[in-house]
Amino acid sequence: MPSYKAPIRDLQFVYHELLEADRTLTALPGFEETSPDLVDAILEEGAKLFEQQIQPLNQSGDRQGCSFRNGEVATPDGFREAYRAYTEGGWCSLAVDPELGGQGLPETISFMLEEMLTSANVSFSLYPGLTRGAISAISSHASDELKARYLPKMVEGVWSGTMCLTESQAGTDLGLVRTKAEPREDGSYGVTGTKIFITGGEQDLTENIIHLVLARLPNAPPGVRGISLFLVPKLLPDDHNEPAHRNGVNCGSIEQKMGIKGSSTCVINFDNAQGFLIGPENRGLACMFTMMNAERLAIGIQGLGLSEVAYQNAVAYARERLQSRAATGSAAPELSADPLMVHPDIRRMLLTARAYNEGARALAVWTAINIDLSHRHPDIGGRTQAEDLVALITPVIKAFFSDFGYETTTLCQQVLGGHGYIREWGMEQFVRDARIAQIYEGTNGVQALDLVRRKLFIHGGRLPRRFFQLLTEFAEQQRDNLPLQPYIRPFIEALNLLQELTEWLVQQGATDPNQLGAAATDYLRIFALTTFAWMWVRMVAVSQDKQAGGDERFYRAKIQTGRFFLGRLLPQIQGLNLAIRSGSELMMAMPEADF
Numbered sequence: 001m002p003s004y005k006a007p008i009r010d011l012q013f014v015y016h017e018l019l020e021a022d023r024t025l026t027a028l029p030g031f032e033e034t035s036p037d038l039v040d041a042i043l044e045e046g047a048k049l050f051e052q053q054i055q056p057l058n059q060s061g062d063r064q065g066c067s068f069r070n071g072e073v074a075t076p077d078g079f080r081e082a083y084r085a086y087t088e089g090g091w092c093s094l095a096v097d098p099e100l101g102g103q104g105l106p107e108t109i110s111f112m113l114e115e116m117l118t119s120a121n122v123s124f125s126l127y128p129g130l131t132r133g134a135i136s137a138i139s140s141h142a143s144d145e146l147k148a149r150y151l152p153k154m155v156e157g158v159w160s161g162t163m164c165l166t167e168s169q170a171g172t173d174l175g176l177v178r179t180k181a182e183p184r185e186d187g188s189y190g191v192t193g194t195k196i197f198i199t200g201g202e203q204d205l206t207e208n209i210i211h212l213v214l215a216r217l218p219n220a221p222p223g224v225r226g227i228s229l230f231l232v233p234k235l236l237p238d239d240h241n242e243p244a245h246r247n248g249v250n251c252g253s254i255e256q257k258m259g260i261k262g263s264s265t266c267v268i269n270f271d272n273a274q275g276f277l278i279g280p281e282n283r284g285l286a287c288m289f290t291m292m293n294a295e296r297l298a299i300g301i302q303g304l305g306l307s308e309v310a311y312q313n314a315v316a317y318a319r320e321r322l323q324s325r326a327a328t329g330s331a332a333p334e335l336s337a338d339p340l341m342v343h344p345d346i347r348r349m350l351l352t353a354r355a356y357n358e359g360a361r362a363l364a365v366w367t368a369i370n371i372d373l374s375h376r377h378p379d380i381g382g383r384t385q386a387e388d389l390v391a392l393i394t395p396v397i398k399a400f401f402s403d404f405g406y407e408t409t410t411l412c413q414q415v416l417g418g419h420g421y422i423r424e425w426g427m428e429q430f431v432r433d434a435r436i437a438q439i440y441e442g443t444n445g446v447q448a449l450d451l452v453r454r455k456l457f458i459h460g461g462r463l464p465r466r467f468f469q470l471l472t473e474f475a476e477q478q479r480d481n482l483p484l485q486p487y488i489r490p491f492i493e494a495l496n497l498l499q500e501l502t503e504w505l506v507q508q509g510a511t512d513p514n515q516l517g518a519a520a521t522d523y524l525r526i527f528a529l530t531t532f533a534w535m536w537v538r539m540v541a542v543s544q545d546k547q548a549g550g551d552e553r554f555y556r557a558k559i560q561t562g563r564f565f566l567g568r569l570l571p572q573i574q575g576l577n578l579a580i581r582s583g584s585e586l587m588m589a590m591p592e593a594d595f
């Protein structure tokens, strides 16, 4: 049976010491009271609930899965009680505006809790996670009347939210959506169509389900410019806002799938269901992007969460399991063999997971701070700068965190040898659960295209310019920091490589339309590894400063893991750079018939 202990010390390091979030966030209006003690207390309380009540349902939830009968879905045993504890503890509304009934805490805190929740039980995390995304889309774009009617119960967690984009013929290409919305005399719309793969589309955790649905108005222009967004409740509320009347919304079936079996994945049929327009007509995709961007970051965090819990269990195993002797001679002669931990290949796998996890945790919290700055910085310039950075990094977090999450859960499974393949140990579930994050919420291939085709170019290339400037300034500030030089050198080399490659790609893209698509996935990985290197050098710098002041083991391990990242993982960028520069012709030259 796998176990999980929330990495509170590391989260505290990232929040208080590395990124000095206390100073940045308490300077923002509304966050003045977010003291270090309050942050620590919230992390510890959250960890208790996730470790003690939600994590123990992870394996049983996987075995039992969701079930479907007569249009209704039952979540696995224990999910209802755990969901009640989650909502009653106020965990749904942590970062929601107090005017909407939330607690008004920084998003940054919510991000840290999300990592823990996904480590504990990624299937469970999806139910409140999608509701949070739906709340942000409704509060940003819906009328005051809709907000007043729907948000309070969603914020409380007694009603949930979903995201209904996908149809059988419309996946990545949402321009192909066919669901229709016919205007009614009372100002609402009749929504008709079938959505597939809808996470939490039906479940038994909440009193009502509020679907956010992409659909077309009559005579809407073709493609993505003709899509509008509608709020379609499963049950229509009465005058007292109690769910009273059944709307034309039904669950047709649920999917049997590889992982996240405790999360229901539903076919949802809308049959002239009453819906309400959110935002302007034909601008639905732009409004939905408020939700999709939040979800993309949350999906990236799933990769980190699963990699962390897999790492913890692999380390425990590598300490206990005795096989063979160390190459340098017996490490534990009193035992029949040495623990796995003595073998370099085992350490390679464990350190790979650890170096990605800690780099990702730092980058996730840095991004969350920028989200808070983008909402609350007193100057428009400060808000725009933060918005640019978040926009640039969102596809990187979604794709790279989920890619490494799948790679490292597999490596950690490998540490257990044959036992890793056996259900009881829980490692194979982490691998299965990690796989979906590379696919849903826009496949990772599509995230990479978003980075190279859109984010590099919008606002005249302002996003990468700002980002590279930030990294260059950091390198310059550290020029006289002698102990940091062995760490900063590989980082500067990576930054130069990335900047030169970016220029090359932008030029090539102008003449060869396939070049950007051919480079995209590898380019995103170089981007991510360089960004992780930046985080790692910063972590090493702080650890070097603090090492003498206590908690020596923690800082020593941090520096050692940083050395591993810069020496063993960062060099991947050299091979990827060469691969990209071999050009698109290697992919496009082969005639289709030869495949």
Ligand SMILES: Cc1cc2nc3c(=O)[nH]c(=O)nc-3n(C[C@H](O)[C@H](O)[C@H](O)COP(=O)(O)OP(=O)(O)OC[C@H]3O[C@@H](n4cnc5c(N)ncnc54)[C@H](O)[C@@H]3O)c2cc1C
Binding pocket: 163, 164, 165, 166, 170, 171, 172, 173, 196, 197, 198, 199, 200, 257, 265, 436, 439, 440, 441, 442, 443, 444, 445, 446, 449
């Ligand atoms: C468990 C699960 C839960 C889900 N939850 C939800 C949900 O809650 N709400 C919702 O609306 N949807 C949901 N989805 C749907 C999910 O977001 C889509 O499956 C995903 O976006 C990909 O769409 P598709 O499956 O149609 O693949 P396709 O779009 O057919 O893509 C197939 C392949 O082609 C590639 N591809 C497509 N277009 C391009 C292009 N232009 N350039 C290069 N490559 C391209 C893709 O990267 C992919 O590798 C869920 C799916 C699953 C499996």
